Amino acid sequence: MxxxxxxxxxxxxxxxxxxxxxxxxxxxxxxxxxxxxxxxxxxxxxxxxxxxxxxxxxxxxxxxxxxxxxxxxxxxxxxxxxxxxxxxxxxxxxxxxxxxxxxxxxxxxxxxxxxxxxxxxxxxxxxxxxxxxNFVLFANAKTGIHDMESLKQYASTKKSLKYGTTGAGTDIAVLQGGLYGLAGVKAEAVTYGGAREAVLNAANGVVDVAVAAPTSVIDLLADGSVVPVGVFSNEPYTGFEGITVPSFASQGYDINAxxxxxxxxxxxxxxxxxxxxxxxxxxxxxxxxxxxxxxxxxxxxxxxxxxxxxxxxxxxxxxxxxxxxxxxxx
Missing domain, CATH: 3.40.190.150 (Bordetella uptake gene, domain 1)
Structure with missing residues (x-):
């Protein structure tokens, strides 16, 4: 009372x-x-x-x-x-x-x-x-991708970058598709039922990268299976303990979203x-x-x-x- x-x-x-x-x-x-x-x-x-x-x-x-x-x-x-x-x-x-x-x-x-x-x-x-x-792009740790420059280098050795996404028209789909288009990276979308499922498949190596909110990735960061690449904002993301995720704006991609x-x-x-x-x-x-x-x-x-x-x-x-x-x- x-x-x-x-x-x-x-x-x-x-x-x-x-x-x-x-x-x-x-x-x-x-x-x-x-x-x-x-x-x-x-x-x-x-x-x-x-x-x-x-x-x-x-x-x-x-x-x-x-x-x-x-x-x-x-x-x-x-x-x-x-x-x-x-x-x-x-x-x-x-x-x-x-x-x-x-x-x-x-x-x-x-x-x-x-x-x-x-x-x-x-x-x-x-x-x-x-x-x-804070939408963050995560990469499978074994790919060596840790920023946009290494992502572009990795993609150049493949036919296309495989990325996990949600349905067409969703934030995650548009943010990733727009980013890869701006970067000139050929990318192939693999659609999943949700962001958690997409980032799990990135952790398991089924796709190379995926976007998710921080709440979906805490355990995967802890076990080292995924690495943050960037956050779709003008400011870095500092919510992870001991990890600062750089913004894509700081990497040359003006996407404050x-x-x-x-x-x-x-x-x-x-x-x-x-x-x-x-x-x-x-x-x-x-x-x-x-x-x-x-x-x-x-x-x-x-x-x-x-x-x-x-x-x-x-x-x-x-x-x-x-x-x-x-x-x-x-």
């Missing part, structure tokens, strides 16, 4: 501070909206047991006492998130169904998908950024609901319990508000548009 009371106090403080900084958006409605009035659902377009699913379930559990209603996580997988988003378009404003998204669903897939999608970014309001995702997961709700939702959810989730992220959870899972907590999230997505839209041009070496 004491923990719940403290969390409720934090919600009031964070919510008050947020509202004070957003008077332009909240002054139009002075009466608090009665929300939630029923159970809240977080739809996750990824498989159960994955990093995003684990994070969503932690957020749900910690949000329940703050919202005063049960918060349930539902996994709706398929087509890289397109199925979940297509179904979500049936939701009306002020829905009790929140959607967990990544950059892939918001920016990458729309830039790669040739047929018309049933949704657009305008159909959703970002609530809060959950985590930054850190990933990000976030929570969103249907456009047209009352601003007070968005503000309330932002306050609740911010309180969860600021708690010692969640901070410890994030540290153990190598989660880089984000916490951006709707405005900053929108700015990030606009910037990444331009980055992905550039990479798509290099997906195939001509």
């Amino acid at each position: 004491r923990k719940i009371a403290l969390l409720l106090i934090m919600v009031l403080i964070v919510g008050g501070l947020f509202a004070a900084g957003n008077q332009e958006t909240t002054s139009a409605t002075s009466t608090e909206v009665a929300w939630p009035t029923q159970n809240v659902t977080i739809t996750v377009p990824f498989v159960a047991g994955g990093a995003a699913d684990i994070i969503a379930r932690k957020i749900a559990t910690m949000s329940e006492p703050l919202l005063g209603k049960p918060v349930v996580v539902v996994n709706r997988v398929g087509a890289g998130g397109i199925i979940a988003l297509t179904e979500y378009m049936k939701e009306k404003p002020n829905t009790h169904n929140i959607l967990l998204l990544g950059r892939a669903q918001s920016v990458t897939i729309p830039n790669v998908q040739t047929n018309k999608l049933a949704y657009s970014r305008d159909d959703l309001i970002p609530i809060i950024g959950i985590e930054n995702i 850190p990933g990000l997961n976030y929570l969103a709700i249907r456009s047209g939702t009352d601003q007070q609901i968005v503000d309330k959810l932002y306050g609740v989730f911010s309180t969860v992220f600021a708690s010692e319990e969640y901070q410890e959870f994030a540290k153990n899972l190598l989660v880089d907590i984000n916490g951006w508000d709707s405005k900053k999230m929108t700015q990030y997505l606009d910037e990444q839209d331009q980055v992905i548009k550039k990479l798509v041009q290099y997906l195939e070496i001509k």
